Amino acid sequence: MKILRSFILLITLLFSANTITYATSNAYNLKNNNISKKLNFELINMTDNDVVEVFNHNDNLIYLTEEDVNLMAKIVYAESKGEPYEGKIAVASVILNRVLSPGFPNTINEVILQPNAFSCVINGEINVTPTEECYNAVYDAIKGNDPTNEALFFYNPSIATCSWMQDVQKTNSKAIGQHLFFNTY
Template sequence: MKYLRKIFILCTLLIFSAEITTFASTKIENNNMASNIKNININDNIINNASPDADEVVEVFNYNDNKIYLTEYDINLMAQVVYAESKGEPYEGKVAVASVILNRVLSPGFPNSIEEVVFQPNAFSCVIDGKISVTPTQECYDAVYDAIRGNDPTNEALFFYNPETATCSWMTNIEKTQSTSIGRHLFFNTK
């Protein structure tokens, strides 16, 4: 009877070990799939939206077959920037600010995630002065979603500033292309 009990315990341990091994390999496969979704290869450029889990993707921005997979965090972060950078601007100006963020993620000259673009050093005055910690209005979220749907009133601009209040000499002195004025902001690209 003693030996039967030991054999039973041994068999139970073997079965349990096999289940743990199967579970672990399934978990590794799922993590690898999530990593593959996070890093999308588009025309030999990797666009990484820093999504911690594929289940968190809530929106996809699609432009010329380039896709950015957006999480709730990305959308909230964009809405905060829109609020802080374009408070008092017309709705089109809010959409334009959101569009600049998306345009930068797609541009090879900028980081390849929403978070990295927003927190890139000296990129947005609201991050520099700490005014990004705001609660966006519904209008800001609407503007972000309009930009995600492809509404870009900036003509693919990568930069913007308010010429009346700008303290950055780079913005005022750089040669600009494709300039578009919306509200008090000037949206543009550089040569």
């Protein structure tokens, strides 16, 4: 019986060592061959506890922290209160689209705090407590639901005070609730 237990222990240790070697080897190969940035991140950077969500669009990855999600939910609340749920998702999508666009900063925080980017930041209305619906809209946008056709801009034409928004040439415009979502030429 003692020999059988020793044999099982030996086999278990050998199997564990092979599994660890295989996992380490695969992580090394992924890193060096750049096969998959997402898998590489998951295998190599598993200790990065700050990342709570990953937005993946056309092989572009945005690693989102809890602070990013909270900040996005605040913008969604402040910019789209009274709008339909689809409009809330659309506001969150614009933020993600800007992070992916070379014409904007490459982090959620920098996009949101970019000068004159969001009226609620300018007038202080960002200091709100988002609703669960706002968080759900952010998570739906992170999952890839983008009702805006990859818009980078939005405004409410009936109350906008920015002449740039009204006068600029728009492409792929789409009305959702009271907002118009669009790109520029």
